[in-house]
Amino acid sequence: MSGGHGHGDSQVNSGPKGSDTHKHKDKHKDKDHRHKDHKKDKEREKFKHSNSEHKEHSEKKHRDKEKLKHSDGSSDKHREKHKEKDREKRREEKVCCVASYSDIKPKKKTKDKKVTEGKKGKKEEEEKWKWWEEERYTDGSKWRFLEHKGPVFAPPYEPLPDKVKFYYDGKPMKLSAPAEEVATFFAKMLDHEYTTKEIFRKNFFKDWRKEMTSEEKSKITDLNKCNFSEINEYFKAQSEARKQMSKEEKQKIKEENERLLQEYGFCVMDNHKERIGNFRIEPPGLFRGRGDHPKMGMLKRRIRPEDIIINCSKDSKHPKPPPGTKWKEVRHDNKVTWLASWTENIQGSIKYIMLNPSSRIKGEKDWQKYETARRLKKCVDRIRAQYREDWKSKEMKIRQRAVALYFIDKLALRAGNEKEEGETADTVGCCSLRVEHVKLYPKMDDQEYVVEFDFLGKDSIRYYNKIPVEKRVFKNLQLFLENKQPEDDLFDRLNTSILNKHLQELMDGLTAKVFRTYNASITLQQQLKELTSDDSIPAKILSYNRANRAVAILCNHQRAPPKTFEKSMQNLQSKIDEKQNQLSAARKQLKAAKADHKASHDDKSKKAVEVKRKAVQRIEEQLMKLQVQATDREENKQIALGTSKLNYLDPRISVAWCKKWGIPIEKIYNKTQREKFAWAIDMAEKDYEF
DNA sequence: CACCAGACTTGGCCGCACTTTA
């Protein structure tokens, strides 16, 4: 966004027709602006008016007035409130427009209004566009105008220097460029454990041979006779050299990256410059799935312009393919959000280039997601009563559905779509649970009807849990397990499509994953209420993290303990010890000073007491901070908070909490997160209820 | 209803830049 120059007011969220209304006026304004820079402020005044007018009138022609289902009463109120606030603000403050894309080429009708603010802006603070205060498309279209420069391709392969050799059966062998490139992929991975795995090696070797010349193919027949170590060393040396680069060299690289970002990292969608999420195409390499993946080691091929489908609006300046190449296709589909796509060769799935989470299109969807979860909150009691009733159903199908839903609700399990066998790692979710994944214990310790879950979920993360369930559920499970083999489905009459269809009937927009969102968010809210007390800021933040942690545990967001965990924990502990020593020393001094004062009663000794008292206080605070840090870290050893924070917790809960307790939002959300949740930060007040 | 392509969200890991510490 550092482009510095905003676009004309007419650009703000104007559709083709919308611009018409103000065409005349805007044109004048532009001229004025160009020629009379010193009248900036006046111009801005004009801009404000035309902008808000514009909003009022033209916008609604393009975006249906009807509120989408996600805006329930309370958020409408927020909306209104903020709209009003914003208007006021605009009246009082400078306003600067958002879109600023030097190459923008909007509709002819609006053409004359663009590129007018080059001079304005720069140092002015850019007002962020508040898309959440605007109407949304209700006709299923995602945008009216879309322009971008296409993806950035992976750098071409650079052949190895001649001195770096590959050896086959002990003898050096020069490889053809394609074969050499694939060999380097393997060589780079030599230190990883998976290059020793049979499947990995088999897949790799098979795909590697496809890249070889027939001569190479006939020669190289056994991977075990291949020696890549020189190549491996070479790349290690390279990365070492990169680290040793001078400041200037590093700076240069940084600048080049920044240039690329500025050129390719943004697009214009509906007159706003928006950040693209992933504008670089994935480079070729060896596929490494997660867990026990049958396709690990396969060659992920290089993506060429001929593989890419470009999506942009007809009236935009289309991205140019690299010289001498062509796109696979250029299409203009405004029912989707992606800018480019291609088919990946491992799974045959489609990959996309899409916008950053801070963009309007992602933000709206995110907001909508939480609104759906809030609607679930309103009817969850009914739904729970319903599935409990269904445990008694005469129909097996309904019973299974009811028990599965109970797990999804209570344990926040994922839906569990079926997957093609042999194509991916063997992982399951609720509906795809197999007999072997659950164990029933009528009695365990002092609890009755305990179910033990043990399975690999998404990303092959293990889910292990023992929970007591209601007797009815237990009896049902026994029934489902009857006469089945370990590899049979637990819910043999159920799949995600049946389940979701049922959920859809219970509530509009309800699917299995809404329960995860709902339960995560409601847990956070509840935990925050329970844990936060009027304490120091670090203590409150610890409470926040604990609430967050409760959610992460519910959602089973685990991580491998950081490699340096033990050590850094020790370091922290020794710091604490040291601080403790400091503290007792300081206390002694304080005591001595007090005694001194008692004896002498003079001013000087009185001052000394005060100084010492302050010192003790300061050290106490430091110590407390360290202890809190240690607790937090210890508790967080195997828990990953990021995913829930980013995907499951209604950000307005956190924002409200910050406001309520006077915590700066920066303590909870870093910069990126603040960008993603700008809508929530702007609209949630301290009394927000999920 | 099964099957599949397509679109979009969710997910953990890891390298790297940046900061802190010795």
Next chain:
DNA sequence: TAAAGTGCGGCCAAGTCTGGTG
């Protein structure tokens, strides 16, 4: 000033869910 520690963002895989088709 170098080594160690840390947080972030990129990477890219793996889910969910929808809608079309036969």
